[in-house]
Amino acid sequence: MSLFYELIQKYDVITVFRHQNPDPDALGSQWGLVSWLKETFPNKAIYALGKHVGVKPQLFEAYDLVEDSVVSSSLAIILDTANAARIDDQRFSSAKMRLKIDHHPLGEAYAQHQIVDETASSTSEIIAGLIKEFMLDEAISSKAAKYLYMGILTDSLNFSTSNVTHSTLENAAYLAKSHLDLPKINEELYLIDENEFKFVNRLRNLAIVEKGLIYAIVTKALTEECNITPNMAKEHVNDLGLVREYEIWVLFVQQEIPNQHLYNGSIRSRNVTINDIAIKYNGGGHRLAAAVKNLSLSEIQSVIHDLKGRLYDQKIS
Numbered sequence: 001m002s003l004f005y006e007l008i009q010k011y012d013v014i015t016v017f018r019h020q021n022p023d024p025d026a027l028g029s030q031w032g033l034v035s036w037l038k039e040t041f042p043n044k045a046i047y048a049l050g051k052h053v054g055v056k057p058q059l060f061e062a063y064d065l066v067e068d069s070v071v072s073s074s075l076a077i078i079l080d081t082a083n084a085a086r087i088d089d090q091r092f093s094s095a096k097m098r099l100k101i102d103h104h105p106l107g108e109a110y111a112q113h114q115i116v117d118e119t120a121s122s123t124s125e126i127i128a129g130l131i132k133e134f135m136l137d138e139a140i141s142s143k144a145a146k147y148l149y150m151g152i153l154t155d156s157l158n159f160s161t162s163n164v165t166h167s168t169l170e171n172a173a174y175l176a177k178s179h180l181d182l183p184k185i186n187e188e189l190y191l192i193d194e195n196e197f198k199f200v201n202r203l204r205n206l207a208i209v210e211k212g213l214i215y216a217i218v219t220k221a222l223t224e225e226c227n228i229t230p231n232m233a234k235e236h237v238n239d240l241g242l243v244r245e246y247e248i249w250v251l252f253v254q255q256e257i258p259n260q261h262l263y264n265g266s267i268r269s270r271n272v273t274i275n276d277i278a279i280k281y282n283g284g285g286h287r288l289a290a291a292v293k294n295l296s297l298s299e300i301q302s303v304i305h306d307l308k309g310r311l312y313d314q315k316i317s
Contacts, residue, residue: 003113004130007099008037011075013045015066015095019081020088021231021264022054024189026080028151029101029123031060033077035144036131045070050088055231059150059188071095080123082107082284101126105275106284121161121168124151128171137174145178150189157238162288199226200239203251207240212311214240215250215304217297220260223253230255230264237266247272248307252300263300265292267307272314277306 008014016034018026030048037046047064049071054060068091076095081087082104092098098111103120120126128148131140139145152172156164159172176182192200199222207216223233230253240249252265265281267274269288278290281303285291292303 002130002133004099004115005134007075007097007113008041011097012043013047013070013074015047015049015071015074015076015092017049017076017078017081017087017089017092019086020052022050022052022080022088023154023235024055024059025122025124025151025155027054027060028147028149028154029079029127030147032124032144032146032148032151033079033127033131035147036140039141039144047074049091052088053231055235056189060147068094075099076111077101078111079127080104084108084110101130104285105287106279119163119165121159121163121165122152122155124148124155125168125171128152128175129167132171132174139177140175142178142180145175146180146185149175149180149182150185153185154189163286195227196232196236199223199228199233200236202226203236203239209246210304210308212245212247213250213304213307214243214246214248215252216240217263217300218251218253220254220256234264234266237268241268241270247311248274250303250307252295255294262294262296265295265300265303267291267303272310274307274310277303277310280306 014037016030018030034046034048047066050063071091072094074095076092076098078087078092078100080102082102100111100114101123102116103118103123103126105118107116117126203216207214218233223230233253234251237251248269250265250267252263254263267278267290273287275285275287275290278284278292281292282294283290283292
């Protein structure tokens with residue numbers, strides 16, 4: 001019996017958590033798991049917890065409001081979160097039992113049990129694999145499968161990242177057995193409205209290029225002018241990485257109240273390690289995809305200096 005199944009069988013109350021400012025992998029893995037648990041174990045009480053609204057909230061459901069006593073009696077499953085400080089409801093720590101499921105490297109052991117696969121393209125891929133094993137390849141509901149497929153698709157950048165393996169494709173194919181409308185999912189995730197189109201055009205003109213590094217600093221004034229949120233803005237980091245000569249691309253976005261004088265940053269790279277630099281600046285992530293948060297403008301310049309240094313070191317090594 002796998003650890004995953006053993007823990008689920010043991011607890012009648014299960015609370016599912018994920019990280020702050022969730023991306024589609026955090027949301028997809030959470031709602032995919034919650035949907036499947038509710039359908040498979042109808043006699044258990046299953047809750048999705050969180051406070052922050054992520055990108056494209058229209059694609060996901062409303063979070064559950066539960067009493068502290070519910071959390072303290074539950075098995076808490078925490079998804080896609082490397083360190084405890086980033087969990088988007090700190091009540092997870094009061095749970096009777098905790099299980100961490102994640103794919104981030106250099107993570108923190110904040111749960112009694114963990115299932116961590118750093119080679120996986122996404123946490124949604126891990127969840128899909130666990131469900132696939134439990135279900136003996138029998139298809140799950142299209143609702144649960146769609147959430148997990150969205151998580152895999154986005155975190156793997158449409159199956160283009162270096163951590164996409166045969167297992168990634170096998171798990172995605174397993175989810176597709178649930179009669180998913182794949183073209184429609186792509187439309188829902190990637191089509192943008194006119195406000196975002198305006199922002200992307202402004203972003204490209206705003207960007208600064210310095211010897212293989214391209215970066216942009218997006219102010220609150222710009223997001224307000226384009227009528228988009230900081231979360232929507234940060235999802236366009238990869239619009240800066242479409243030029244072959246740019247080895248690292250970074251997007252810093254000014255935050256809303258109460259941290260409006262601070263910036264969060266998304267860092268991406270084609271093949272240069274950047275997550276160790278992100279750890280120095282209130283962040284972390286994968287070797288080629290990481291984030292930093294709550295930075296001042298002077299700290300942003302320090303990040304840029306370190307990234308330029310990394311590129312220089314790579315070229316002379």
